Amino acid sequence: xxxxxxxxxxxxxxxxxxxxxxxxxxxxxxxxxxxxxxxxxxxxxxxxxxxxxxxxxxxxxxxxxxxxxxxxxxxxxxxxxxxxxxxxxxxxxxxxxxxxxxxxxxxxxxxxxxxxxxxxxxxxxxxxxxxxxxxxxxxxxxxxxxxxxxxxxxxxxxxxxxxxxxxxxxxxxxxxxxxxxxxxxxxxxxxxxxxxxxxxxxxxxxxxxxxxxxxxxxxxxxxxxxxxxxxxxxxxxx
Amino acid sequence: xxxxxxxxxxxxxxxxxxxxxxxxxxxxxxxxxxxxxxxxxxxxxxxxxxxxxxxxxxxxxxxxxxxxxxxxxxxxxxxxxxxxxxxxxxxxxxxxxxxxxxxxxxxxxxxxxxxxxxxxxxxxxxxxxxxxxxxxxxxxxxxxxxxxxxxxxxxxxxxxxxxxxxxxxxxxxxxxxxxxxxxxxxxxxxxxxxxxxxxxxxxxxxxxxxxxxxxxxxxxxxxxxxxxxxxxxxxxxxxxxxxxxxxxxxxxxxxxxxxxxxxxxxxxxxxxxxxxxxxxxxxxxxxxxxxxxxxxxxx
Numbered sequence: 451x452x453x454x455x456x457x458x459x460x461x462x463x464x465x466x467x468x469x470x471x472x473x474x475x476x477x478x479x480x481x482x483x484x485x486x487x488x489x490x491x492x493x494x495x496x497x498x499x500x501x502x503x504x505x506x507x508x509x510x511x512x513x514x515x516x517x518x519x520x521x522x523x524x525x526x527x528x529x530x531x532x533x534x535x536x537x538x539x540x541x542x543x544x545x546x547x548x549x550x551x552x553x554x555x556x557x558x559x560x561x562x563x564x565x566x567x568x569x570x571x572x573x574x575x576x577x578x579x580x581x582x583x584x585x586x587x588x589x590x591x592x593x594x595x596x597x598x599x600x601x602x603x604x605x606x607x608x609x610x611x612x613x614x615x616x617x618x619x620x621x622x623x624x625x626x627x628x629x630x631x632x633x634x635x636x637x638x639x640x641x642x643x644x645x646x647x648x649x650x651x652x653x654x655x656x657x658x659x660x661x662x663x664x665x666x667x668x669x670x671x672x673x674x675x676x677x678x679x680x681x682x683x684x685x686x687x688x
Numbered sequence: 689x690x691x692x693x694x695x696x697x698x699x700x701x702x703x704x705x706x707x708x709x710x711x712x713x714x715x716x717x718x719x720x721x722x723x724x725x726x727x728x729x730x731x732x733x734x735x736x737x738x739x740x741x742x743x744x745x746x747x748x749x750x751x752x753x754x755x756x757x758x759x760x761x762x763x764x765x766x767x768x769x770x771x772x773x774x775x776x777x778x779x780x781x782x783x784x785x786x787x788x789x790x791x792x793x794x795x796x797x798x799x800x801x802x803x804x805x806x807x808x809x810x811x812x813x814x815x816x817x818x819x820x821x822x823x824x825x826x827x828x829x830x831x832x833x834x835x836x837x838x839x840x841x842x843x844x845x846x847x848x849x850x851x852x853x854x855x856x857x858x859x860x861x862x863x864x865x866x867x868x869x870x871x872x873x874x875x876x877x878x879x880x881x882x883x884x885x886x887x888x889x890x891x892x893x894x895x896x897x898x899x900x901x902x903x904x905x906x907x908x909x910x911x912x913x914x915x916x917x918x919x920x921x922x923x924x925x926x927x928x929x930x931x932x933x934x935x936x937x938x939x940x941x942x943x944x945x946x947x948x949x950x951x952x953x954x955x956x957x958x959x960x961x962x963x964x965x966x967x968x969x970x971x972x973x974x975x976x977x978x979x980x981x982x983x984x985x986x987x
Contacts, residue, residue: 532873547881548863550863553866633843
């Protein structure tokens with residue numbers, strides 16, 4: 451008995467299946483990039499909060515990071531999508547629920563907020579790895595604490611953490627697949643849909659795998675270029 | 689192990705073919721001779737045919753119908769005809785009828801053209817309908833009422849396919865089709881106002897409704913957008929037996945026994961309450977041809 455499964459790679463480009471995959475890739479890229487934007491901006495902010503000398507700010511930063519990174523993303527997605535709108539009261543909640551493509555917005559926001567907590571940790575680690583002399587040197591030139599962070603520490607730290615951020619950037623694309631659970635028709639969703647309609651799930655999944663792989667490679671290459679471009683000779687890297 | 693099973697299956701089919709002449713005699717004759725009818729039941733198809741853990745026996749709507757069949761056979765032959773129950777699965781139910789292990793399968797099998805190629809089917813006795821659950825006060829009564837509304841269905845279901853197809857064909861124009869991961873999530877989406885109507889099988893929708901804190905707030909709509917007809921499986925080329933099976937169904941409808949059994953399993957207090965849609969009720973009335981007491985006698 452041979453394999454009972456007969457491969458039909460045609461489903462990857464036959465219409466409408468090829469188009470579904472293409473749409474899925476588009477949505478995956480849009481969600482990944484948009485949430486990465488949120489994650490980066492918020493993550494740097496929160497990470498900085500965690501190392502300031504103000505106790506209340508540090509507390510806010512720590513609270514945010516611990517809550518967001520300790521709850522599985524899957525659960526967060528579910529919560530924000532189904533319970534989130536209820537937090538706004540009945541009238542406004544109903545309006546929010548009626549926003550078209552609400553699930554996509556929720557996915558972007560949720561993924562962004564979650565990844566921000568992880569970015570914040572890397573940022574904090576970046577700060578911690580900068581020698582305390584740097585801080586003192588900056589302050590001794592008459593900079594305020596704000597200026598010290600803005601002009602000295604953050605530019606440093608960001609360069610230091612490019613490698614770990616690459617991983618986060620990669621992960622955010624992979625995590626977009628969790629948006630499937632709230633009905634976002636991204637790449638994994640579409641490959642499952644092709645499976646449901648054609649029973650050729652293996653081909654569709656393989657197609658999705660290859661696409662994810664190349665997306666990931668693009669991210670790695672891009673971050674590698676960034677790292678090179680912003681390297682400070684003698685300070686970061688080999 | 690798997691290969692052994694496959695070889696076994698092939699052998700079983702081969703044997704069935706070789707022995708076919710021996711089985712070809714009308715099923716009714718054999719039932720008369722042995723005083724037994726062999727019937728295949730599912731073990732988990734609630735409420736049609738399943739094993740009740742408490743009594744350790746097959747029970748359900750179709751099992752009660754099998755009881756009627758045995759009753760009628762007893763009347764025909766003037767002696768008690770006993771049911772020998774067999775447990776079947778979706779994979780084995782057709783082969784077991786075809787190879788003569790069982791005389792008829794009475795469960796919840798969907799009647800399809802592909803299956804009709806290898807076996808015969810009784811009259812359709814039930815329709816699993818793809819329909820919608822809505823709030824009672826939503827005013828949604830027809831498909832047209834769903835235009836501009838937000839509808840939901842679970843990923844990977846035939847129901848979602850049906851909803852999408854209908855929307856693509858322009859039969860209705862929903863504001864959005866929301867895909868959920870599970871049926872309970874669909875119910876949650878409905879309750880939280882994300883969607884105005886949730887679509888799956890009527891039986892499942894009624895199950896969701898009954899589990900809600902407020903079952904009376906919801907209702908399934910009267911229309912359906914797709915049907916899966918259920919019928920019983922019997923052997924090909926044995927029209928006497930098939931007629932007898934069909935007449936059992938018709939007679940049950942005519943005498944009201946069918947509705948009693950339906951009420952018992954799928955009525956408001958049944959195991960799985962499934963409201964009879966008007967279309968289904970009409971269908972049942974329309975298939976009954978004039979039939980009277982004594983139809984079971986041999987002509």
